[in-house]
Amino acid sequence: MFNTVCVMCHGPEGTGNGPAAATLNPKPRNYTDAAWQASVTDEQLKETILKGGAGVGKSPVMPGQPQLADHPEVLDELVQIIRRFGKQP
Numbered sequence: 001m002f003n004t005v006c007v008m009c010h011g012p013e014g015t016g017n018g019p020a021a022a023t024l025n026p027k028p029r030n031y032t033d034a035a036w037q038a039s040v041t042d043e044q045l046k047e048t049i050l051k052g053g054a055g056v057g058k059s060p061v062m063p064g065q066p067q068l069a070d071h072p073e074v075l076d077e078l079v080q081i082i083r084r085f086g087k088q089p
Ligand code: HEC
Pocket: 001, 002, 005, 006, 007, 008, 009, 010, 020, 024, 026, 027, 028, 029, 040, 045, 048, 049, 053, 057, 058, 059, 060, 061, 062, 063, 065, 078, 082
């Protein structure tokens, strides 16, 4: 799912440089930013993914995935993917 939906904006390396990101303002979050990784909890990440940017006071360009409320395992895996980007050197 990350590779089909999220990569468009967040990019294959999680740096926020996906093909659809060029025209976005603000830019998608750079997941490799250690300071940002430390500033958000897993719960906050899940809430943003579920509700989208508009639901949590961020950019409305970030689309919500409310259907994942019924698929917590997918939500957990997306959070793990985001956390892995933060651990890359
Ligand atoms: C249409 C482009 C787009 C798509 C598709 C998209 N995002 Fe985003 N995303 C954004 C933008 C833009 C932001 C920055 C919002 C802000 O900082 O105001 C963002 C922010 C986020 C954040 C919040 C970072 C923070 O500041 O707390 C998370 C988590 C996230 N995206 C995860 C995902 C996941 C997981 C997917 C796939 C299911 C996804 N996004 C798909 C554009 C997108």
